[in-house]
Amino acid sequence: MTDRFADKLLTWYDQHGRHDLPWHHDRNAYRVWVSEIMLQQTQVATVIPYFEAFMARFPTVHDLAGAPVDDVLSHWSGLGYYARARNLHKAAKQVVEEFGGKFPQDPEALESLTGIGRSTAAAIVAQAFGKRAAILDGNVKRVLARYHAVPGWPGQTAVLKRLWEHAEAHTPEERVTDYTQAIMDLGATVCTRSRPDCEACPVKSGCQAHARGETALYPGSRPKKAKPEKTTWMVILEDSDGRILLERRPPSGIWGGLWSLPELDPAFGPEELSEACEQQLGMNCGDPELISGFRHTFSHYHLHIQPVRLPVTGNTTVSDSDRLCWLHRDEALALGLPAPIRSLLTEPEQAALL
């Protein structure tokens, strides 16, 4: 049912919305899907160049399904949340094998694809197929929490449930594609997290938070928790030809599946690194040289990265070529390394300041 909220929003959208984002061109389910996955927990400006490059390399779901996963991961390098890339690749195969290369149009079937949950399924249904489906991303949560003065942190199930109910109630039958884009645009450009521009808001008159002068109270903030501190060694092994030893990380965990510098257990002391290196990497090394370390903050913990150079004294033959490889710096960077490791190899002074 179309209510006044949707009408006002659509009128505003016609004049002030974002109508020319890359995934709005040549719109199809594949392009919408890839954009939605990239946009999870990631801002539009960050996604745009990745989306363009990804589409140039993988124009169709068949191109993606047939590509090596390493190729997909290297195009994801720097975007973060690399499980998204592995799931995207897996889901592309699912679309080809289980759905004949055509995306299903109902949310339930879409949610059977790896990496697509309730919100992303709804976004694809509305954006690609023009069918009615309510979305609830970070922007919509903020808009609705303020409009209805919904207290509490949206991470709580009860709060989330109320927001979904409001989202469903406001979603119109007509112009669903524009409406979903409109409410996200309002959240991104007007109803922003800090200092919202309420005077420019088309639904100001009905907004309970604005009426109370309490927009800053909504949505409620996440409970604070201390981040644990962790430490690790990052090994820079360089042979006489200037090649660096890289190690593929395990499929799960931080930077899962990415190539990176070999990591040694922090339980090893500096004098034990040569021996650890021989055990773990099969390389004979001389005395370690410590480089200035730096701290990198993740969502859930702080990681002290301590780089260490270890001169290779023996031969540089690798025993496990699927896990280990020697590459020059530019070749390594083309693989797609984790961002802090990339900075460490390109600008060691900058990395130390992180």
Place this chain on the structure above:
DNA sequence: GAGCCGTGGAC
């Protein structure tokens, strides 16, 4: 339900 998974922008 709660923890985990990245990076960069905004403040």
Place this chain on the structure above:
DNA sequence: TGTCCAAGGCT
């Protein structure tokens, strides 16, 4: 400089 968190989903 540190904190928060953004077009969430999986385990």
